[in-house]
Amino acid sequence: MKKYQTSTRAVQMMKMAWSQPSVDYHLRNLDRLCGTPLVKRSTRGSSLTAAGEIMLDRAQRILTLSQRALHDVQAHAQSGLTRMKFGTFPTAASALLPSIVKKSKLAGLHIDSTLEEIYQLVAHVNQHEYDAVLLYSVPGYDLPFTPTVTTTEVFREPMQLALPASHPLARRESIDMETLVGLQDENWLLGATRDDPIDTVVVDAFKAAGHQLEVKFRTDDYSVMLGMIAAEMVVGLVPLLASMGPRPGVALLPIDDPAFSRSLLLATPHSPKGSELAANTRKLSDIITDCTSLIGDSSVHRSGR
Template sequence: MVDLRQLEALRAVHAAGSVTAAARRLGWGQPTVDYHLKNLERLVGAPVLLRSPRGSTLTPVGMLLLDRAQEILTLAERAIRDACELTQMGRVRLRFGTFPTAAAKVLPSIVWRVNDLGIEVDAVLEEVPSLVERINRGALDAALVYTVPGYELPFRAHVSTVEVHRDPLMLALPTGHPLAARSSVDVAALLSLRDERWLFAAAADDPMDTIVIDAFAAAGHSLEVTIRTDDFQVMLGMIAARMGVGLMPSLGVSGPHPGIVLRPIEDPAFARSIRVATSAEGSARQPSTAVRQLVAAIRDGFGALRAEAG
């Protein structure tokens, strides 16, 4: 079994250029560094150092070990740091932003999961453009946002994102519409709706609408937008009243709606990529332990949602 001190000694020799300098770097005695390196060589059955009067360099075997050692030591150091932070932090309050449809589905389970870890969540419900602006200026510790494939949100360099859920988009039509008889809709059928009135989100740059507008623009068509609203129940009511058609995310649908049919779109590009955005901290350029625990709870929340859906 490899001893982490063997890997530390190897890394220090590579950085310092000699066993003597590595010992000073680590605060160990030179015999201690030699002892761990020789044990490492016995373990792999080959020399890891080339020694000379001018210092020491790593052999090809040593370089291979060093590449893996960097990863192992970084993970070990992070594990200890995370455990210490989690032990010492007591109750932590995090500012978490999310868009409303995600909040309705997963926010309670997320809060429940992190509460046991001593993390309290101050939730902000806003639409995606506002959430992006907030996390860019540091007003949020984490934000749940969405985009669509090929469309990037305008985050600053210190913000990173990770996908936690893929939410298919469906075409919402009034019952009796010519496309309602289909079990699904391809892009060609979608483009046949160029003369329909469309219902879009309140924000003109909503990614879910942008993908539709761009698909029609690529075919040389523009759309008539009759109503803008961020309330999906209002949108469904308007569609049921034959005031237009629109796209609905799967998360926005809760049971059947009178007068509405929902049809999946066959192109996988018509889906929301739901992502957690976090702001990196310090020289390590990574979120705090509490934020990483929140991200893990968000993943678990969406995982449970998928399991319930079958």
């Protein structure tokens, strides 16, 4: 039985076990309802029109929300807590997630958490698959959110230049941009993803100064990075959240330029004012702000500044 050769996503979404005439009948009715064809048909198969792509995108969101509604109501009936699907990136999870989960439970929220990289989190919240995601952005490098997503800055996190403790600059209180871009001959370690916003800021700063930054190593594991720095192999940038634990052999210098910071953002699908989701989002935002303020206070206390 020949099936329509629409996109795999469409077939998975519809999960149809109908014959071709049945599918054709319903698609033509949907064309009439929409006032425009959703599928282009030819002897070589079928593909979605631009209108069909829009319908597929919206239908996926509706199906996701319908499945989530059933699952969330069942979970609430069992635990008495309101379930929130929450995503964040590993560094924030390590420093903040245990406190967020604990405080959320006291506030009547069950945090169903997932760890992913930044652009995966953006994709999930754009499709309304998650209730909230905690991620970061940097000045001048906006993330590709859709207009249906609302973002709130919950913390401004400074980036620090990480050097071996034996480095000539290690005893400085901070580092200015002229000195920073003069380190083009050092072995730099940057993130594994070449288009990471933070790494882009570094590369662009060196380029603006007429230098080509040579990246010797790449990793997203800050424990590996700090170990390599302590072993006098590399230098790099470390966010505040990744430097909270012991770091023997490593000197961390604040950078005298606001571009070398990242905004921790809570991104959520837009919800009507006064709705339960809007209220729960405010609760979660307050909880995360409270958790990050403790991180900031601890940093100031440890540094003596």
